[in-house]
Amino acid sequence: MTHSEAVAASSTLPREDGHRLNALELGGGALLDLGIYSISFAVDILGLPKSVKAAGRLKNTGVDAEVATLMQHDRGTISTTFSSLDGGGVKTGRPSTAQRPESR
Structure with a gap:
C-alpha cells in the first residue's frame, strides 16, 4: 500500500421523510447508517485517528x-468525511477517486 497524506470520503443517500433512515426510534441518521462507511474507508487507509472533530445538522425528525x-x-495525515441523507457521493483517496452516481 502506498502512503496517503489525506483521504476525503462521503456517503450520501436521499430518503423521503417516512423512510427508516429518518426515524430516530429506528436508529436512523446520516452518521450511524451512512457515515460509518466513509469513516471505515478513511481508517482502512490511514489507521485509527489520534483526534476527531465533528459537526452536524439535525432533521425535524431528530436524526442527523x-x-x-x-x-x-x-x-x-488527515481525513475528512461527509455523510448526508440528501444525495450524491464521492470517495477520494490518493492516487485515485471512485464516484458513485447520485441515487434515484
Missing part, C-alpha cells in the same frame, strides 16, 4: 441529516 468529520492520523 448531515455529519462532517475531520480526523488526524499518524504521520500528520
Whole structure:
C-alpha cells in the first residue's frame, strides 16, 4: 500500500421523510447508517485517528441529516468525511477517486 497524506470520503443517500433512515426510534441518521462507511474507508487507509472533530445538522425528525468529520492520523495525515441523507457521493483517496452516481 502506498502512503496517503489525506483521504476525503462521503456517503450520501436521499430518503423521503417516512423512510427508516429518518426515524430516530429506528436508529436512523446520516452518521450511524451512512457515515460509518466513509469513516471505515478513511481508517482502512490511514489507521485509527489520534483526534476527531465533528459537526452536524439535525432533521425535524431528530436524526442527523448531515455529519462532517475531520480526523488526524499518524504521520500528520488527515481525513475528512461527509455523510448526508440528501444525495450524491464521492470517495477520494490518493492516487485515485471512485464516484458513485447520485441515487434515484
